[in-house]
Amino acid sequence: MMKTKPLILLLAVLIFSCSEDKTSGENQTKNILEGLTYKVDTVVVDPGEELLNLQWGLRLAGLNESKSKIFLLNEVNTTLAEIDLDALKLAEIHQLEKEGPNGIGEYISDLSVLGGDRFMLSSFRSSGIFNTSGEKLADLNFSPKEIEGIESDDDMPMTNGLTINAEGTKAFALPGNFFEGTRDLAVVDVASKTGKLIDIPAMDIAGDFRIVLKSDEMMSVYVEEVEITPILDKFYITTSVSSDIYRYDPKLDSLELFSFTPTLFPSVKSGTVKNEVSSQEEFESEMQKLSTQVGFEKLLWDEESSRFYRFARKFYPREDEEAPRKVDVFLMALDKDLNLIGEIQLDDLKSVPSYPFFKDGELWSYVNVEDELGFAVFTFDF
Numbered sequence: 001m002m003k004t005k006p007l008i009l010l011l012a013v014l015i016f017s018c019s020e021d022k023t024s025g026e027n028q029t030k031n032i033l034e035g036l037t038y039k040v041d042t043v044v045v046d047p048g049e050e051l052l053n054l055q056w057g058l059r060l061a062g063l064n065e066s067k068s069k070i071f072l073l074n075e076v077n078t079t080l081a082e083i084d085l086d087a088l089k090l091a092e093i094h095q096l097e098k099e100g101p102n103g104i105g106e107y108i109s110d111l112s113v114l115g116g117d118r119f120m121l122s123s124f125r126s127s128g129i130f131n132t133s134g135e136k137l138a139d140l141n142f143s144p145k146e147i148e149g150i151e152s153d154d155d156m157p158m159t160n161g162l163t164i165n166a167e168g169t170k171a172f173a174l175p176g177n178f179f180e181g182t183r184d185l186a187v188v189d190v191a192s193k194t195g196k197l198i199d200i201p202a203m204d205i206a207g208d209f210r211i212v213l214k215s216d217e218m219m220s221v222y223v224e225e226v227e228i229t230p231i232l233d234k235f236y237i238t239t240s241v242s243s244d245i246y247r248y249d250p251k252l253d254s255l256e257l258f259s260f261t262p263t264l265f266p267s268v269k270s271g272t273v274k275n276e277v278s279s280q281e282e283f284e285s286e287m288q289k290l291s292t293q294v295g296f297e298k299l300l301w302d303e304e305s306s307r308f309y310r311f312a313r314k315f316y317p318r319e320d321e322e323a324p325r326k327v328d329v330f331l332m333a334l335d336k337d338l339n340l341i342g343e344i345q346l347d348d349l350k351s352v353p354s355y356p357f358f359k360d361g362e363l364w365s366y367v368n369v370e371d372e373l374g375f376a377v378f379t380f381d382f
Helices: 201-209 280-291
Strands: 002-004 037-044 061-063 069-074 079-084 089-095 108-115 118-123 127-131 136-139 170-173 184-189 194-199 211-214 219-222 226-231 234-239 245-249 254-258 295-302 307-315 327-335 340-345 357-359 362-369 372-381
Touching: 037 362, 061 108, 069 108, 184 245, 201 234, 211 280, 219 280, 226 295, 234 295, 295 357
Parallel strands: 002 219
Antiparallel strands: 037 372, 061 069, 069 079, 079 089, 108 118, 118 127, 127 136, 170 184, 184 194, 211 219, 226 234, 234 245, 245 254, 295 307, 307 327, 327 340, 357 362, 362 372
């Protein structure tokens, strides 16, 4: 089965007048992104004598909390590259095992850095915590029916969106029916295997835009993203379908929904698609319907300014199969309390930044520089 994800693709300037569902006193009328300018530099990592596998970009990479290091998994030879982002050089290569008691398994879908020398790897069927010496420290392969407090007959491990707190004591996941697109928030105590499911109905809309291709030759599935992003001591749930954001506070066991009304672009996808198709042509046609509507990227956090940022994009219909697709790129700014405080269309950008993150107040975006690991570093001037 092939799981096709939304295409994510780089920033600039414009104006806007802001209408917000959420407002903060000092920013009720001000759009902080109005007149935004920036400069961009490209930096390249020195790999020494090693070759970094960039076939999948940074899909299997994770940052440490201080953003001083990024760890990149090479599934081909099961190595983990530890890259120093301050020195812009490869620090170390850690050898992992594919099979056996310390095996990482196959078809890894996510890598998260937990602190110290620990990291988590997830795949469709299994997840675990490892250290950089290659030892498997814990299995995280619990299914819903194994968790006391969760009523389910589902035998599949809860690996979708699996996230764990820095201490490794609490796990969070987004189990549900993959083909229907429904999701819940699962909160699990790792040691006692107790937990609960929390309804997140604002994310159910993602299921309306799934596309399943079933034919005699193949099966393909497209599902819109629903993701959990840990930021500081809270967890944020978003979907590529809408601008809505859930914030879960594990200390208070509280879930809040934040909705927004941008003025430059829709806050949510609309219309319908065929959820089941029988040919590749139909599949691609329905995919184009979705890509020409608004789509939302992951939530980003800038520690320097204590602000959240989030990209949105809309592709134009493809006219030339050989030419890059034209895309409108937008940027939203939110304060630490998730009040909308700015939005802008970035006319100069031809694509959304790839695997972006904020480091020391600057936006870093992955770029391939002649098959070397590089980053476009954006410095904003407000």
